[in-house]
Amino acid sequence: GQQLNQSPQSMFIQEGEDVSMNCTSSSIFNTWLWYKQDPGEGPVLLIALYKAGELTSNGRLTAQFGITRKDSFLNISASIPSDVGIYFCAGQLHVKRSQGAQKLVFGQGTRLTINP
């Protein structure tokens, strides 16, 4: 089945540093999504990428959809304490084209820890 390889698995940084994480796959995806999960909560969507090559920003977050449609990266600039959490990439692919319906395949997550 489809698998996403997300790296790094964990990061320990100082407040104010920039962060970079990425996902790669052997499969092609229609859409790449980046989620953040806080302890005891469900994942929350940060950025969605719909076109190969697309570069999208959301505040201090920037993400890109790789040209090959098999990879994506997420950058966080000038990290702050509330950035702590687990970040997941997810690739979306069709399961029922007639209904335009898709399903998500998730990476293993990157746990971000910030030292003040």
Add this chain to the structure above:
Amino acid sequence: DADVTQTPRNRITKTGKRIMLECSQTKGHDRMYWYRQDPGLGLQLIYYSFDVKDINKGEISDGYSVSRQAQAKFSLSLESAIPNQTALYFCATSDPLLDTQYFGPGTRLTVL
């Protein structure tokens, strides 16, 4: 009020018991999903439903069943719980235009 709610938020049960986890949404979405999350891993799809009459197995459906009682409600059942089903369970819905998924707060299930 939360758009996607899950009950219970925490549950401890014993091996062999039947358990039902419930999910409700107020987003008006037709598409609903159940995922499982194990420590240090991403989410794995258990079942998904694209409308009330449509139920589909995901990657790890063995040992689970679902019921779509209405557009807003999607329940996950463990007919006979076993310890390796101890995990976090998330419900999600998606909008029909972009299929972006929105997650509930999760249910922490422990099977002793």
